[in-house]
Amino acid sequence: MKGIILAAGKGTRLYPVTKPVCKPLVPVYDKPLIYYPLSILMMAGIRDVLIITPPDDTKPFVDVFGDGSQFGINITFREQPVARGIADAFLIGESFVGNDTVALALGDNIFYGPAFRRKLREAKAAVADGAAIFGYYVADPRPFGVVEFDTDGRAISIEEKPKHPKSNYIVPGLYFYDNSVLEIAKQVQPSARGELEITSVNNAYLEAGKLKVITLDDRYSWFDAGNADSLYESAGAVKAAQRSGKLIGCPEEIAFQNQWIDLGGLAALAESMKSSRYGQYLSSLVDDLG
Numbered sequence: 001m002k003g004i005i006l007a008a009g010k011g012t013r014l015y016p017v018t019k020p021v022c023k024p025l026v027p028v029y030d031k032p033l034i035y036y037p038l039s040i041l042m043m044a045g046i047r048d049v050l051i052i053t054p055p056d057d058t059k060p061f062v063d064v065f066g067d068g069s070q071f072g073i074n075i076t077f078r079e080q081p082v083a084r085g086i087a088d089a090f091l092i093g094e095s096f097v098g099n100d101t102v103a104l105a106l107g108d109n110i111f112y113g114p115a116f117r118r119k120l121r122e123a124k125a126a127v128a129d130g131a132a133i134f135g136y137y138v139a140d141p142r143p144f145g146v147v148e149f150d151t152d153g154r155a156i157s158i159e160e161k162p163k164h165p166k167s168n169y170i171v172p173g174l175y176f177y178d179n180s181v182l183e184i185a186k187q188v189q190p191s192a193r194g195e196l197e198i199t200s201v202n203n204a205y206l207e208a209g210k211l212k213v214i215t216l217d218d219r220y221s222w223f224d225a226g227n228a229d230s231l232y233e234s235a236g237a238v239k240a241a242q243r244s245g246k247l248i249g250c251p252e253e254i255a256f257q258n259q260w261i262d263l264g265g266l267a268a269l270a271e272s273m274k275s276s277r278y279g280q281y282l283s284s285l286v287d288d289l290g
Contacts, residue, residue, distance in 0.1 A: 001124060001176075002100045003041035003049040006089045007034055007061070007107030008080035010054055013227045020058050023226070024107035025064065028249075028276050029235040029242075032064060033225055036112075036249035037105035040174065043254055044103060044120040047073045050096045051090055051107075055079045070269060071251050072260025085195030086173075090185035099179055101127045104198075106173030106224075110234050112241060112248045113220030117127075122214055123176040130210030132176040133202055135169040138220045144170035145199045147213055155206060155213040160191070160199040169215065171202065172222045178210075252282055256289075263289055 011023025018026060024034035025116050034051075041049055049068065058077045076083030078092050089104055090097070103123075113119075119134075126132035135147050135155075141162075148157040148166035158171065181201060188200045205211035216222065221241070223234035236249055247253065252269045255261045261269075267286045273279025 001044070001046050001127075002093075002097050002102045003032065003044070003046035004093050004096070004102060004104045005037050005041070005049060005051045005107050006056045006080075006086060006104065008052050008083065009108065009226075010083075011108075011110055011226075014231065016249065017228070017231075019268055022054060022060060025060055026231070026232065027235075028225060028246075029238040030276075033110075034061075034064075034107050035251060036110040036186045037174075038065075039249040039251050039254055040116075040120070041105055041110055042071065042073065042251055042258065044124060045258065046103060047260065048096075049073060049075050050093050051075060051077050053077055054078050055081050070261075070265070072253040072258070072265070073255070083195075084107055085191075085193075086186045086198035087188050087201050088162055088283035090182055090201075091196075094182050097179070097182060101176070101178050102181060104177070108225045109173035110223040110225060110238070110249070111172070111174060111220070113216065116220070119214060119216070119220075123174075123212075126212040126214075127176045130178060130208075130212065131181065131202065131205040132212040132214060133171050134174055135213045135215040136172045137168050137218070137221070138170050139168065139231060141165040141170045144172075145197075145202070146170055149213075157212060158199050158202050158206060160197050169213075169260075171199070171213075172203050173224065175202070177201075177205075233271050243262045245276070247281055250278075250281070253285060256285070 007024035011018030025032045123132035146165045147169045184204045188196045191197045225231045225234045256266045270282035
């Protein structure tokens with residue numbers, strides 16, 4: 001499976017915060033926002049990742065990640081010349097995906113919760129012949145894609161930004177697809193907003209009877225850090241969750257857990273950030289495991 005992170009948003013809802021830096025690179029407590037979706041893809045066992053950036057803004061991402069080899073993964077970059085919607089990621093990334101399955105993560109979404117690897121394995125298993133998305137309960141679902149379920153808990157419709165939602169379950173920014181998503185995305189027509197909506201892709205799988213919706217209960221947290229309030233709330237939530245002593249969204253630790261880097265590689269990463277609390281956390285892992 002290949003992984004794509006759509007990180008091409010200019011972050012205009014966060015101006016002036018995002019004038020000097022792309023939205024996915026702004027800090028969420030102790031790490032850049034994009035660390036969180038990257039960590040989710042790595043947790044899913046994905047080692048080949050394409051990061052889609054805004055036009056003429058690839059260099060800052062390269063400065064942060066290089067080619068990904070420090071995490072034992074391969075990172076490549078492509079630009080989205082014009083913001084055309086989420087489904088455009090599959091048109092941009094077609095040659096990158098090739099004949100593989102693919103997971104798409106939005107560059108401003110944060111997920112965490114107990115045993116999240118199990119949820120990711122469930123999603124990956126569903127794409128043997130189809131797709132898997134997640135359903136997350138929110139108080140006001142109107143700004144999102146909303147899933148309607150029948151009395152047996154099966155998804156029967158997905159509606160983008162409805163005025164009158166049919167449920168409180170929305171589709172957050174993490175999607176798993178078989179290879180047919182590349183052709184499906186080509187058939188998507190621009191919506192009234194002028195965007196290639198990911199809801200159109202998901203509905204194509206739903207109509208074919210090949211879409212699995214995995215609901216996340218209240219043990220799981222999700223944040224769309226796209227405006228100042230949600231960015232502030234997500235930073236506070238990450239800080240609170242990390243009081244346990246365990247970091248959220250730490251690609252170095254996940255790389256070691258996946259056996260993609262060895263203890264020496266982890267120690268080198270820790271040394272490069274030794275003056276920060278983040279680096280000291282990595283050093284403590286090295287000490288505990290050494």
